[in-house]
Amino acid sequence: MSSISTRLLTAFSILLVIFLIGPMLVLVPMSFSSSSTLEFPPPGFSLQWYEKLTTQVWTSSAITSLQVASLTALFATLLGTPAAFGLVRGRFPGRNLVNALILSPTIVPLVIVGIAMLAVFVNLRIAGTVPGLVVAHTALALPFVVINVGASLRTMDRNLELASMNLGAGPLKTFRYVTLPQILPGVLAGALFAFIFSWDEIVVAIFLTSPFVRTLPVVMWGQVRTQVEPTLAALATLLALLSVVVFLLSTVVQRRRRPDGR
C-alpha cells in the first residue's frame, strides 16, 4: 500500500514542480537568444541582452528597488517586532482589533491600496519618491514581520526570561541576551519576507513611481508593454538565480545553527 501511495506522491510532486518551474525555465534559453524578440526555441546564441542590462535604465531602477526593499525590510522589522510583542504579550482592550488592522494589508486588494495611497501621498508630496515607496511597502510588509516574530514569541519558553531576570539581568539585558537570540530566526525570516515582498511588488509601485523613480518590476512591466525584448528574459534569469542563491544561503545558515539544537 505504501509503495503505491509513495509512487503517486512522487509523480504528483514532479508534475507540481514542472508546472511551477517549467515556465521560468523557458525564459533561460530565450535570454541567450540572438533574435531581438522573445521567441522559443531561440534561433542562435548571444549574450547581447545581458550586456544591455548594464544600461542606465536598468541599473538605476535596480538600485531604486534595492534601496526601497532594504529600507522596507529595516522599517518593517523595527516596527513589526515591538508590535508582535504587544500583540502576543500585552493584555489590553482592542487587542484583536489592532491585530486585525495590522494584518489587514494581507486581505485588502493592492489596487485599492495603491489608489488610496497615491491620493494621500500626492498631498504629502511624497508620491513618486523613494520615501513614499518605502512608507507604502513598510505598511504592506508589516504583517510578514508580525506573523513571524509573533510565532517565535509564542513558542518561546517564558521561564527563560524569568530565569534571566532572576539571574540579575534587567529588562533591556534580558531582551538583548535572552529574548532576541531566541526569536532571531523569526525576526530574520520576517525581514527576508519583507524584503522579497518589496522587491517584486508591482501593483502599488505602479501608482507610486514616477518617470524618474522607478523600481525594477515597474520598468519590466513597461518594457513588456512597449518592446518585447529578450532583455526581460535575461533579467528574469538573473533574478531567479538570485532567489536560488538566497534560498541556499538561508539553508546553510539554518544548518549552522544546529549545534545548539534548534
Place this chain on the structure above:
Amino acid sequence: MDAKPKEVGSGSSSHLTLRDLTKQFGSVRAVDKINIEVKGGEFVTLLGPSGSGKTTTLQMIAGFVEPTAGEILIDEQRITAPAYKRDIGMVFQNYALFPHMTAAENVAFPLKVRRTKKDRMRQLVTEALEMVGLADRGNSYPKQLSGGQQQRIALARALVFHPRIVLLDEPLGALDKKLREELQLELKRIQEQLQVTMIYVTHDQEEALVMSDRIAVFNEGRIEQLGEAEELYERPNSLFVADFIGESNIFPGRFTQSNGRYSLSTGNRKLSVSEHAEPPDEGAQGALVVRPERLKVMNASADAKPTPDQNAIQAAVKEVIYLGGERKYILATSDSENLIARHQVGIGEVEPRPGDEVIACWQIEHGVVVFDQPSRGKQPEQEE
C-alpha cells in the same frame, strides 16, 4: 565532584522572613497570610499538593509575582525591588537553561550581567562546574546534556553569583526516580557545604523528608504545620498533615471523658487516648492517627493477648505485600474499614496470612490526637 569550592556561594546565608504574605488572584486566595522564619543556611521545604500555594509563595519571594498583602524580609530588610535586583538564585523545574548558550556561558550569565572581571569570571565558572561534577561539559549546549546534567548546570548557574537565598521549584520533578534520589543527596551535600539558605518546593513528601531541615506543609494557601520531618511524622497537628505525610490509619470520631480518662468513640468502639495528649474538649470531633509501623498484628487464635496499655481491634487479613525489608498488611475490620500495618521481616514470629483472623493493636501513647479544623471550603486549582 570532590573538588572543594572555595568561593562559590560561600558566605551567603541570609535569613528570610515572610510576614502575613498573601496573594489574591481574582476571587481566589492562592496564598493566605503565610508566616515563616527561615534561618541563615537552613533548608526549608514547602510541601503540599498542587494548588496549595507553595509555588505562588516561591514566585513572590523571587519577585515574579506581586504580593497582595504582607511582606518579605531578607536579613530584616523589607524586599520590594524588582526580581533582577534581589540577588536570589532560582532553579526551575524545566531547567530554563538558555538554549543558545553553552553550559559555561549559562553559568557565566549572572556574572556577565554583573560586569564581573574576565579572569575572576572564568575562575568562578570553573569552580561552579566542578562543584556539580561537570567541569568537562562546559562547552556543551543544553540540548547535548541529559536531564540530570542540565539540572546540575541550572544549579551551578543559580549558585555562582553568591545569591543571598536559593529557591528551587520542583527541580527534580522531571527526572526518573533513581536520578532523583542521587541528585537529592548531592543537592543536600552542596547546600551543607556552602551553608546557603534554600527554599525548596515539592509535592513529593519523601523528597521533603530526605532533604529538609524543616518542612512547611501547605494546604489551601495556608501552612498547616511547620516543623522538622520527625515532628511532622510523629506528631501531625491536623488530619491533613497526618494523611499527606506517610501512611496513616485514621479513626475519626468524638472524644469523651469518664473518670479523668479520655477516649474516642468511633463507630461502635471506644479507643483509649494517651494521658499525655492535649486534653480534648468533651464531645470534640477529631481523630486518632496511628502509623502503620506502630500497629502490631497478631493471630487471634494464638494466646497473645493485648495488654491494658494497648488499643486492640479485631480484623481479618486481606492482603500481605512483601516489600523486601518489611511486610505490609492490609486488614479489614468488621466495619469494613481498611487498616495498614507494616512489620519488619524475619524476627521469627508467626507471620499472619491472607484470610487469617487477627488482632491489630498499638500502644495507647502511639495514637496521635488531631482535631477537626474548621472547614475552609475547597478552592479551585490555581498553581502550575
